[in-house]
Amino acid sequence: MKKRVFAVLLICALVMTCFACDNRADEYSINSVVTITYLTIGDKPSNGQSEKVIEKLNTILRKKANAQLDVYYVGWDDYLANYDKVLSSGEVNLDLVATSSDWLDAWPNAIGGNFMPLTEDMLSKYCPLTYNCVSKEQWQKCSYQGKIYFIPENEFTQWVNHGFIYRKDIADKAGLNGVSSWKDLDAYFRYVKEEYPNMVPWDANGTSTIGTLGYLMSVRKFVPIYELGTYGIWGAYQEDPRKIVSPYFEGDEFVEYAKLMKEWKELGVWRDKLSDAEDNDEEFYSGMSAVIQHHTQNYYTIIKPRMEVMLPDADVDFYWFGKESGNVVKNSILHGAMAIYAGSKNPEKALMVYDLLRNDRECYDLIHYGIEGEQYEKNSEGMLERPSGYNADRDSILLNFWWGRRDEYEIKDATYSWEDYYKLMDEYEKYAIDYPWDSVPFASSDILDEIRPIIEVCNKYVPKIAYGQYDVTPEEEVAEFRTALKNAGIETVTRKLQIICNSH
Known part of the structure; x- marks a missing residue:
């Protein structure tokens, strides 16, 4: 009898040991x-x-x-x-x-x-x-x-594709049927400059160069490789999606962009001294600037709702980069x-x-x-609102869990401009393509080392070109920029990126 009891106990001990080894989740539950x-x-x-x-x-x-x-x-x-x-x-x-x-x-x-x-x-x-x-x-x-x-x-x-938020009421007065291209944007700025002398059309401070990539994605269907830097130096055109190119280094599009930015500088779209720029966003809300450069999500969650409060008579709309060519890329997963x-x-x-x-x-x-009743509450339609007496400085939270969100669980914010959002979604879904580079390991350590001097060249030249801050002609400035890119090894890197692309 004792032997049988010992055997049973031994078997139980062995089972428990194996179970613990196989299931650390249960092991954790008792630690x-x-x-x-x-x-x-x-x-x-x-x-x-x-x-x-x-x-x-x-x-x-x-x-x-x-x-x-x-x-x-x-x-x-x-x-x-x-x-x-x-x-x-x-x-x-x-x-x-x-x-x-x-x-x-x-x-x-x-x-x-x-x-x-x-x-x-x-x-x-x-x-x-x-x-x-x-x-x-x-x-x-x-x-x-x-x-x-x-x-x-x-x-x-989530849509974080960039563009310009602009005053549609002003665009209408300019005879434009909204702003749907860089050509329209040029006409819009010229009208603002002429008819609204107290406005700074775009009170840029010269630090953002997102518009550069926006132009390149608009005039031709360029799809950048974001893993290689925010400039989008390399990518492919939709018509030849496996050929790696750099519109910064070759082609006419970047030259045309440089010429347009030089014209805007001379027109006075921004201040002569970029360092004198004030807060462009606040100026837009007060009617002293004609655009904000930002992305879709900020447009319908922050800018449009706030403008409706600050300037209720103003009509605000969004020109997204790539609209004229039908080029919009979904977020990478x-x-x-x-x-x-x-x-x-x-x-x-x-x-x-x-x-x-x-x-x-x-x-x-x-x-x-946050905590329902303190950071938020739901209205009769199930939408998120702030509780009575809510003060953002005192009551807000910041945990920024942007790495595992689900559409199914999102609570719609009652303050967002959902009608504008769905209007944009209808446009995007006509043209949007999946981000094509997720599974291609471009960002290896050796490639990253080799592109560093190329990015340094871009850091030197692109902001100057984006705001016309040079004394020579645009063609001469771009030629100098491209020579610097060549000396930094852009052709070698482009060849290596092509090899990586071909192998995946």
């Missing part, structure tokens, strides 16, 4: 609470409200995952350099790392060893709800040399993505927490919107 540190981009808030939300969130995470969340902020000032520095230093204990292929060096950090490769077994076991909502093709776009490095934001629709830090001590637990933040409705609402 002490694990703190998962989440890195995001944004200035750390000081009003104490984000901490209150995190504490409420942690009550749920402790119960459902035996974990709690801590937030590490990388501020907006020089954010990319500081982001890369934090990841490379190894001095901060991190687990979940917010990342992006087009504005947060996702691929360089993956290739450089700062992110942990994830197996499908890990993902399906510890992050099952998310894993099952990502297709095999999408996982391949998150992979490098056969290893998965990112969890994509593949269930969220890696525009917002999550990675596991290579130095994470609890990668499985981090995946469990991420799965809850993305898929548990209570967790989702907390990390995105």
Whole structure:
């Protein structure tokens, strides 16, 4: 009898041991609470409200995952350099790392060893709800040399394609049927300059060069490789999508752009001294500037709603770059993505927490919107509104979970201009193409090293060209720029990028 009891106990012990080895999720459930540190981009808030939300969130995470969340902020000032520095230093204990292929060096950090490769077994076991909502093709776009490095934001629709927000009421007076091209924009500025002498048509300070790429994407269907820098130096034309080109280095489009910007400078579209520029956005809201250069999301969530309050008689519309050629590119699914830090001590637990933040409705609402009744409430139509007495400085939160949003769980904000949004969606869906470069590993460490001097050349010349800040002719300035690009090795890099493209 004793032998039988001993045998049964031994078998039970072996079963429990194997079960524990096979299921770390259950092992975690009996261990002490694990703190998962989440890195995001944004200035750390000081009003104490984000901490209150995190504490409420942690009550749920402790119960459902035996974990709690801590937030590490990388501020907006020089954010990319500081982001890369934090990841490379190894001095901060991190687990979940917010990342992006087009504005947060996702691929360089993956290739450089700062992110942990994830197996499908890990993902399906510890992050099952998310894993099952990502297709095999999408996982391949998150992979490098056969290893998965990112969890994509593949269930969220976001448009951050840029353009100019303008006064349609003024455009109508100018005889324009809205602004639908750079030619229309030129006519609009000329009319503003002539008929509204107290306005600065565009009170630019000379720092933004987004319009340069916008022009190149508008006059011809150019699709840039965002992983290689915000200038969009390389890419392909839709009519020949596998041939890597640089319109900055070859072709007539950049020359025509330079000539137009020189004309705008001489016309007085912006001030003679760019350093004298005031706050263009505030001037637009007060009727002293004729445009704001920004993207779709800011147009219908911030600019249009605010303008309706500040200047209710003004009619505001959006000219999106690429409209005249029908060229608009959907966001990469890696525009917002999550990675596991290579130095994470609890990668499985981090995946469990991420799965809850993305898929548990209570967790989702907390990390995105805060505490109902304090940061937000829902009206009779189920739309988000601010509670009576809400004060943004006192009551707002900042957790910036832009790396796992889902259309299904989003609460529409009652203050947004949804009619304008849906109007734009109808336009975009006619022309929009998927971002074609997700699965192509252009941003290898050697390529990034080689493009650095090319980007430095662009840093020197593109802002000058974008605002006509030079004394020679546009043709001479562009020729000098292109000579500098050649000396920096742009032809060699273009050939290497073509080889990479051909092999994928």
